[in-house]
Every structure is written in structure tokens, then in C-alpha cells.
Amino acid sequence: MHETYGGQVDFRLVYIREAHPVEGEMPPWAPGMLCVEDPVTFEERVAMAQRCTAELGLDALPLIVDGMDDALARAYEAWPDRLYLIGLDGAVAWRCGRGPFGFDPDGFEAAIQAAIAGQATPERTPMARAVRHSAAEFGKWWRSLGAN
């Protein structure tokens, strides 16, 4: 997508807190999964981001590394992964749901095409469709965010 639309849209890869570090709530669980430790300093996070882009072949994408306060991930509700398109007015033109289940690269491309064509962007992926959890599980999730 970057190769196709990079001349008309600015892409940024925003490296945020690891989704499945070995110390995390959801460490790697299956054989063959990548094992990394959660960076504990910004320098470690930058190094991990650079390793990530190098090993995944994403070097061409301009990289932004979120701070250790996870300010960007929190502002965009972006953890563990998410796609956003920001219009020229600075407003969110489109976003998908949070990954992995809400991750929607096809919708992302359609939104980019619409933005380039000057059309209204398609409706974003509705989060409501993902409401399939139980109350107890939601509580665990909420408390995992540090809430009382």
C-alpha cells in the first residue's frame, strides 16, 4: 500500500508497546512464535522498533516510536494494532477496530482510495460487532488496564 499510494498519502509506522512480550499478559503461546522482552527504556524500545522494521522489511516506512508512557497508543486506542487515516483537516477520516479482530487492511485501502479521489471515506469498521465477551471477561480486561 505504501508503494502504491505513498506519493499521495503520508504513511507512518507507529511502533507501540509490544503485544506479546514474554512478561506480558499474553506471552507467546505456540511453538515458533517470536519471543521478545518488553522494552523497559525508550532506548530499548527504539532498538526493538528498528529490529522490527528491519526483520519485517518495513524500512521504507517512516517510523514513529511511542513513548514509554504509551501516549500515542492511548490517545488512539491503538494497542495492540490499529489503522487510522487522518484527513487534511486533522480529523480522523477512517479507522478500523482494534486488532487483531478489528484489523481491516482492505477497509484501510478503500479509505485511502476515497481520500485520494476526494470522496467521503467509507464507514469505519463497527466495533459493536465485536461485543461477544462475558461480563467477567470484560472485567478482567478492564482491570488489566490498571483500573480499580
Place this chain on the structure above:
Amino acid sequence: MIALLLLLQQEASPGWTFLVDKYDENRDGCVTPSEYPRSAESFDRLDRDGDGLLRPQDFAEEMAALWRDQYMQAPALQDLLMQNFQEDGGPGLERGEFLRQAAAADAGRDGSLNAAEWAARGLGEAWQQFALSLDPDGGGTVTLGELAAVFDRLDVNGDGLLLPPDLQPVMLPLQPEGKPLALVFGSFT
């Protein structure tokens, strides 16, 4: 599916394999605090059973695949709040608006909301589940104070107004410069 889970349970956790290979200097099959050079906080996070050693059983809960899946499907809190507490269809949800709606739902005037009060307000099932999940003692009620704390936690700039991300350009730090801006958030894992 069950066979797959049993197979996976018999295999060493990749997280544990990674740690023991990297830090178990004396190769005794566990990692002690003295062998682990990173922070005590990180050690404690890894030591899930709290016995002071890192051992394979600290990774036993990794098999909770169903929990993991459902964890990842939790909807955005702001979306739930906007759907269920907005009074006027305006651009955001004000703190006062939120608390008025919560208090109005408190038919029993006891400072908390129970399942019947949520249902009487016609609030969506998703919100009911969310609210009751905050109930710390399982008594089936959520206090208005707990709900206020939910709002304050989400209101990151403290201005008393929650705006859906779609409508909050001022709060979003990354801005376009002459072209639409495509943001790809993610990590290595």
C-alpha cells in the same frame, strides 16, 4: 480442537524456552532473581505464581486461548459510553451529562445501579455487561462513584468532555502535512 490443545500443553512454552535459554546460567531448570538482570518488576511479572523463581509453571496460563480471543474483542470503552449515555447527540459526552444519566438510572436512589435499573433504562446489553463487570464484590451493583472514575480515567486531558476519536483532532498528536496521513500502529509481536 481438544487434541490440539493437549498437544500444545505438552510442548514447552516458547516464552519459557526463551527465558531459560537466556538466563538460567547454572542450567538447573529455573531462573532465580540473581540470574535475571532485568528489573525486579519484570521478574515479578514473569513469576506468575509468586514463588520467587521463574519456572515452566509460570507460563501455564498461556493456554487460555478462549480468554485471549475474547480479551481482544473487547469494544472501545468510549464507544460504549457514547452509545449509552449521550443525551443530546452533540459532538461529545460531557461529564455532567454522563453522571446525570447514571444518576437518573438509579431508581432506588441508593447511589448504585443494579441490573434491573440498567434494564429499565433500556441500555444496551453490552453496556450492562460492561457495568456489571466492574462490580468488584459480585453483588450485582456498580456505584455512581465507580462510574465517575470510569469517565475520569478516559478523560485523558481532564477537560470533562469525552470526544470519540473520530471527532477529536485537537487531542490527536499526529497531524497531516499537506497529504492525508495513514497511521499503522503495531509492534513486533
